[in-house]
Amino acid sequence: MNVSRPGVLPQGADSLARYRSLLEPALREAVGALHPWGARMAAFTLGWSDVDGSPRQGGVGKGVRPALVMLSAEAVGGSAESALPGAVAVELVHAFSLAHDDIIDRDELRRHRAALWKAYGVGPALLTGDALLALAVGQLAGRPEAMPYLSAALMELVQGQTADMAFENRPWRGPGEVTVDEYAEMAAGKTGGLLGAAAAAGVALGGAPELAGRMWDMGRDLGVAFQIADDILGIWGDPRLTGKPVHSDLRREKKTLPVLAALAGGGPAARELSDLLVSGVDGEESVRHAAHLVEAAGGRAGAEDLAQRYVTAALGVLDECLPDAADLRALCGSLVHRAS
Numbered sequence: 001m002n003v004s005r006p007g008v009l010p011q012g013a014d015s016l017a018r019y020r021s022l023l024e025p026a027l028r029e030a031v032g033a034l035h036p037w038g039a040r041m042a043a044f045t046l047g048w049s050d051v052d053g054s055p056r057q058g059g060v061g062k063g064v065r066p067a068l069v070m071l072s073a074e075a076v077g078g079s080a081e082s083a084l085p086g087a088v089a090v091e092l093v094h095a096f097s098l099a100h101d102d103i104i105d106r107d108e109l110r111r112h113r114a115a116l117w118k119a120y121g122v123g124p125a126l127l128t129g130d131a132l133l134a135l136a137v138g139q140l141a142g143r144p145e146a147m148p149y150l151s152a153a154l155m156e157l158v159q160g161q162t163a164d165m166a167f168e169n170r171p172w173r174g175p176g177e178v179t180v181d182e183y184a185e186m187a188a189g190k191t192g193g194l195l196g197a198a199a200a201a202g203v204a205l206g207g208a209p210e211l212a213g214r215m216w217d218m219g220r221d222l223g224v225a226f227q228i229a230d231d232i233l234g235i236w237g238d239p240r241l242t243g244k245p246v247h248s249d250l251r252r253e254k255k256t257l258p259v260l261a262a263l264a265g266g267g268p269a270a271r272e273l274s275d276l277l278v279s280g281v282d283g284e285e286s287v288r289h290a291a292h293l294v295e296a297a298g299g300r301a302g303a304e305d306l307a308q309r310y311v312t313a314a315l316g317v318l319d320e321c322l323p324d325a326a327d328l329r330a331l332c333g334s335l336v337h338r339a340s
């Protein structure tokens with residue numbers, strides 16, 4: 001079921017809309033503390049205004065992380081409102097990380113619009129990312145039950161992003177090639193850290209801090225699945241739904257899971273793909289051929305399978321910790337079967 005705009009999650013969409021409507025005023029209030037120029041750039045990147053500052057309807061992200069915070073809080077008997085500082089904090093950290101990531105990757109398009117750096121320049125985009133991060137920390141400064149998870153997530157994010165960048169200097173084959181296990185560790189940090197923090201902060205703010213450690217682990221597994229789904233969408237997704245150009249990871253020869261899984265398959269398509277990557281993907285025809293080879297070598301199926309295994313592990317933890325949390329379970333289960 002798709003509601004309200006293209007690209008929302010197939011399941012849990014109604015609840016995401018409910019949580020987004022709680023989130024947006026709180027985010028606006030937080031951003032209101034910034035210097036007017038910073039507030040304008042933050043409003044652009046969060047989706048309430050165009051580049052010139054004129055207002056536009058609604059936010060732009062799916063709001064998965066804040067929904068995870070609020071659903072986790074509700075699952076332990078707390079209210080979504082009680083968990084709002086955590087929800088705001090994770091969405092601000094997410095927005096910070098996207099702003100910086102787009103600079104690092106030189107990605108010009110994000111969420112159907114210009115990336116923040118493309119709209120305002122690299123310096124201002126860096127600074128806006130910093131401002132969002134500072135606001136996030138401020139949200140949880142007085143909440144010792146949740147703050148450790150945010151601070152752990154920040155370290156995970158940076159470590160995972162660094163590992164991902166370091167992969168670029170590794171060979172495609174032979175000694176030093178990137179393994180699927182290394183990829184999973186990178187994704188557990190880069191993407192899982194914040195999902196882990198969302199789930200852990202949610203139960204902590206909802207009144208069950210004793211569950212936070214297990215929810216952190218659950219969120220990290222979920223993050224690996226989420227990142228694999230992101231990699232899959234980067235090759236086979238519909239740009240009208242993802243809001244990003246297709247094949248950009250392949251064009252940049254990034255070591256995404258579908259490519260690693262294809263290479264690990266070892267058949268004729270895997271060998272041809274390996275040769276192509278070693279000689280360099282050059283030009284649009286070559287990029288399309290690489291995408292074809294990844295699929296032919298089983299990279300898509302392998303990636304889908306691994307994502308499903310990580311989601312199943314995450315759901316197993318949820319079933320043990322919070323067996324009655326149907327909405328939370330639906331959200332987590334839907335994160336791998338998404339169109340954007």
Ligand SMILES: CC(C)=CCC/C(C)=C/CC/C(C)=C/COP(=O)(O)OP(=O)(O)O
Pocket residue numbers: 060061062063064094096097098100101111157158161190191226227230340
């Ligand atoms: C330190 C640093 C720069 C870290 C970068 C970490 C990073 C960008 C990880 C990617 C995470 C990811 C899959 C984002 C898309 O989320 P989404 O599909 O929920 O996006 P949405 O909010 O647009 O829906």
